[in-house]
Amino acid sequence: MFKSFDDLEREIDETFEELMSSRPMWDSSTGRLEPLTQVIESLDKIVVTMDLPLVRKEDIHLTIEEKYLNLEAPLARCVKYERWGAHSDCEFSSFYKTVNLPTRVNPDEAKAKFLNGVLSVELHKTVKGKKINVE
């Protein structure tokens, strides 16, 4: 059986996500941390939430494309890890994350709110399910 292009694209995205999830959630060379993220998909919507402690609402830089959500947010204060592993002191100053969305969305209809340090972004799917009559 042939897979549709969308199915293949989704499988590639999932494999990519799996590979990405096995790497560290930080990069000391850029001082960036990766936030914990959840993606919940329903019939016509995708809701992406991110835990963003030490971030102020006005500092959140969020961009949305059809298939991606990109977040960059500086921390209100740097986070230091002292005496950790083989690293000397590590210092982090921002969160950064690109989320591959499971399906295409309309960036113009996106809504975001930030409450108690958790960002929630509601995205509307471009291709919605077709309503059919039940006989």
Place this chain on the structure above:
Amino acid sequence: MSEEMRIIETKPLDSVKHCLVGMPDTGLTGMIAVSQIVESMKLPEIGHIESDLLPPVMVIHDGEPKVPIRFFGDSNLTVLTSETPIGTRAIAPLSRSLTAWAVKKKVEMLVSVSGIAVQNRMEIKIPQVFGVATNEKGKNRLKEAEIQVLEEGFMVGPHAMIVRESLSKGLTNLVILAQSHSGYPDPGAAASAINAVNKLLNLEVDVKKLLEDAEGIRVKTRELMQRTTKSLEGMAKTQEQELPAMYG
């Protein structure tokens, strides 16, 4: 005692009045709560758990290698916590060993602390706490501490297996469940859980510092939360958020 799990007491105790358990689970609520209690009460390390069923992990603190699952405390209050998630295969043997140890030590009350995921957690300022007890004595203690009994629902994870083993051994086991984020570390939920434990065990652990440090704790426990979430995926953890089939 299960041969698969060995409880090693580096400072042996003849008896233990209360035992508190907080493992990495929903929102890391139990682990954060009991770690705060250990730190606040300056409870000394008194033992650990060894098993081939546990991940091949050692942690290093102040240059000293440590087993991730350790006991702290004294004969009045012993606390068990872990710095690594407990895999599915290890949960039942761990629960069997822990409850057998609790019976041997004549533990009056074994209290597990955990989180219960709620979808609208980001809108809740002070998480509510619910309790589950294995017998009437435990239910009365919940009532005296003004902790609402969880009337319907599912429990999945280490605290669920500890309940099962406590029931079979006639042990008084209470589970304290604070409303929590499912996949994000939740010091706010841990603070609510500590307040409930304070009432239950007549402790006076202050949650002010925990709440002040909450954002830093959330940053520094992201990776443990991610690893815990993956570990919980293998336990049908999402069943806790299912509506129960009301046929019972």
